[in-house]
Amino acid sequence: MLISPQNLAENLREVRFRIDRAAQSAGRDPAGITLIAVSKAQPAEIVRVAAMLGVTDSGENYLQEAQHKIEQLADLPIRWHFIGRIQANKTRAIAAYFDWVHSVARVGLARRLAEQRPAHAPPLNLCIQVALTEEAGKGGLAPAVLAAAAARIAQLPRVRLRGLMCLAPAQADPSARRRVFARLRTLLQELNAGGLSLDTLSMGMSADFEEAIAEGATHVRVGTSIFGERRQAP
């Protein structure tokens, strides 16, 4: 069953309230935190309702599903964020359809996105996904090679390296997740100390966005707490 517009409105109110509260406890301005509503497995009509309720940013994991939605919602001023695993043969469409890509895990993928970003479009915003957990299959660049990769990506035309993204370990307790987020913040600070000027920490999902905000998240990616449980596993 699809979520009702009324439940969607209540969930959004609750998530925004929690973001504001987490920002205040951290002494941060809530305006510095962008809520990305992760709409994977949700139909376009639901995303349209979310947009009417003030959602400005949508996150998608699967290109084909997203393409369809982006076309159907082309009349809305939604910023589209690609947050899923990138297959090399999908970079052209990703570069054409999205405003942001959070899951860049190899320099070669960033290079393809840069080459394939349409010339008339504004620069594509990129985040490097960093592997900070042992969990298999999560993807991301190893911290040891991050500085070299970031320096190369920052040089590419038609893309703009904005920052870093990570996933926290699913099973860990809140303090362990918070340490992962703190580590990503430190890595960003190190890159900036080395001469880059990155402004984005994409971290925190339904289970842990408050810990992420405490550690400086600028973009939280929230699905389940807004739209309810997804029917199939992603």
Ligand SMILES: *Cc1c(COP(=O)(O)O)cnc(C)c1O
């Ligand atoms: C699905 C997903 C999210 C949202 O997860 P929820 O637990 O539903 O909030 C965030 N980030 C990524 C990369 C995802 O794949």
